[in-house]
Amino acid sequence: MKVTIIGQGYVGLTISIFAAQFFEVVGFDNNEGVVDRLNHGNSHIEGVESDLLKKRIKAGMYRATTRGKDVSNSDIVVIAVPTPLTKNRQPDLSFIDSACKTIGQYISHPILVINESTSFPGTLRNFIKPAVEKYSLTKIEHMYAISPERVDPGRSDYNQKNTPRIFSGLTSDASAKTKDFYSKFCDNLVEVSSPEVAEAAKLFENTFRQVNIALVNEFAQIAHSLGISVYETLDAANTKPYGFMKFTPSAGVGGHCIPVDPTYLAAVAEEHGAPATFIRRANEVNLDMSKYVVNRIAADNGGNLKGKSVLVVGVAYKPNVADVRETAAELVIEHLRSQGAAVSWHDEVVGNWKGESSALLQGADIAVVVTKHDSVDVKKILASAPYVFDTTGKVKGAKGL
Ligand SMILES: NC(=O)c1ccc[n+]([C@@H]2O[C@H](COP(=O)([O-])OP(=O)(O)OC[C@H]3O[C@@H](n4cnc5c(N)ncnc54)[C@H](O)[C@@H]3O)[C@@H](O)[C@H]2O)c1
Numbered sequence: 337m338k339v340t341i342i343g344q345g346y347v348g349l350t351i352s353i354f355a356a357q358f359f360e361v362v363g364f365d366n367n368e369g370v371v372d373r374l375n376h377g378n379s380h381i382e383g384v385e386s387d388l389l390k391k392r393i394k395a396g397m398y399r400a401t402t403r404g405k406d407v408s409n410s411d412i413v414v415i416a417v418p419t420p421l422t423k424n425r426q427p428d429l430s431f432i433d434s435a436c437k438t439i440g441q442y443i444s445h446p447i448l449v450i451n452e453s454t455s456f457p458g459t460l461r462n463f464i465k466p467a468v469e470k471y472s473l474t475k476i477e478h479m480y481a482i483s484p485e486r487v488d489p490g491r492s493d494y495n496q497k498n499t500p501r502i503f504s505g506l507t508s509d510a511s512a513k514t515k516d517f518y519s520k521f522c523d524n525l526v527e528v529s530s531p532e533v534a535e536a537a538k539l540f541e542n543t544f545r546q547v548n549i550a551l552v553n554e555f556a557q558i559a560h561s562l563g564i565s566v567y568e569t570l571d572a573a574n575t576k577p578y579g580f581m582k583f584t585p586s587a588g589v590g591g592h593c594i595p596v597d598p599t600y601l602a603a604v605a606e607e608h609g610a611p612a613t614f615i616r617r618a619n620e621v622n623l624d625m626s627k628y629v630v631n632r633i634a635a636d637n638g639g640n641l642k643g644k645s646v647l648v649v650g651v652a653y654k655p656n657v658a659d660v661r662e663t664a665a666e667l668v669i670e671h672l673r674s675q676g677a678a679v680s681w682h683d684e685v686v687g688n689w690k691g692e693s694s695a696l697l698q699g700a701d702i703a704v705v706v707t708k709h710d711s712v713d714v715k716k717i718l719a720s721a722p723y724v725f726d727t728t729g730k731v732k733g734a735k736g737l
């Protein structure tokens with residue numbers, strides 16, 4: 337059985353390495369640099385060890401390619417490409433469209449197409465199937481299924497094997513074949529009654545996080561105005577053994593999922609005339625947190641940041657990963673600069689970002705902790721500036737939310 341995974345990023349490479357224990361996997365990506373590094377056994381994704389990648393390559397079970405014709409004898413093709421937002425913050429399915437084009441142009445026998453990219457309900461039925469058919473050179477009846485990915489890069493307790501996987505095919509044959517495929521490397525498969533339910537469940541999971549993070553971010557502002565500790569209050573609430581789930585405040589949400597997926601749900605809701613009030617508002621509250629943080633820092637420093645050297649500590653969107661997509665640090669830096677501060681940043685996990693390099697963790701007037709990697713020493717953060725503002729709750733002794 338030969339499996340092609342289109343897109344060799346966080347999702348695609350992770351799934352490739354698991355699937356390559358049992359299937360011959362071709363990792364198709366249109367980024368030549370990524371493909372070249374992968375074929376030399378160098379992983380660019382946290383959670384996928386280069387040694388394991390080398391092992392799969394040596395066993396003849398994995399290779400990466402940019403060439404469309406290398407996918408032509410696949411039995412299964414998994415789509416794992418980005419689903420970002422357009423400039424107008426609308427769902428952008430152009431990467432999925434291009435993946436469908438690869439399938440249409442290079443595959444001329446019936447296969448199973450599985451989508452793992454996150455998108456709104458109806459994408460498999462109304463977008464992917466018609467797009468593959470449009471690009472196919474002859475009329476072919478492929479099978480189609482969805483199994484939205486839930487991977488959390490950098491996490492070690494939950495992985496492909498022990499994270500329950502939702503799936504559904506457009507036909508019962510597609511569902512059965514999808515189950516066979518994933519059951520080789522996933523212990524818990526959850527079949528739902530339609531692809532639309534699977535697509536909606538994935539969006540709702542991340543919307544749940546977006547809304548609850550917004551709620552706790554709003555509460556952090558309320559707690560500060562009341563002169564009480566948000567963390568002590570949350571810990572107190574969390575002693576309730578049922579009906580409460582603890583979320584913690586931050587400078588905002590980041591990554592490819594939480595800031596983006598809820599907008600896919602809101603867009604499809606509004607298209608169908610249904611309200612998406614919480615979802616839209618939650619996004620605004622989280623985006624505004626960066627401004628709130630900078631205003632708090634300014635208020636503590638004489639109301640003016642002009643000419644102050646400010647060091648942003650941690651620019652990745654979450655601890656222990658190098659991923660900076662949609663990071664809250666970007667908005668924090670933007671607001672600091674708009675108030676006249678001279679901003680540099682320290683993040684050795686990220687290293688280089690937007691043409692700038694990680695600065696030393698020392699010598700600033702003000703330090704603001706946006707993301708705290710495990711490898712960064714709290715004492716060094718506290719010594720890096722006379723005033724330290726922490727948005728993570730992990731730097732005891734600093735000012736904070
Ligand atoms: N990163 C996560 O934690 C995560 C978790 C669950 C779901 N998802 C979803 O999975 C999907 C993929 O996300 P990701 O984080 O893996 O993205 P990514 O940016 O890490 O990787 C995507 C890869 O696809 C390649 N690519 C883009 N268009 C292509 C094309 N037409 N043909 C071949 N390759 C192409 C890119 O070069 C890149 O290497 C998205 O829909 C995302 O929302 C991501």
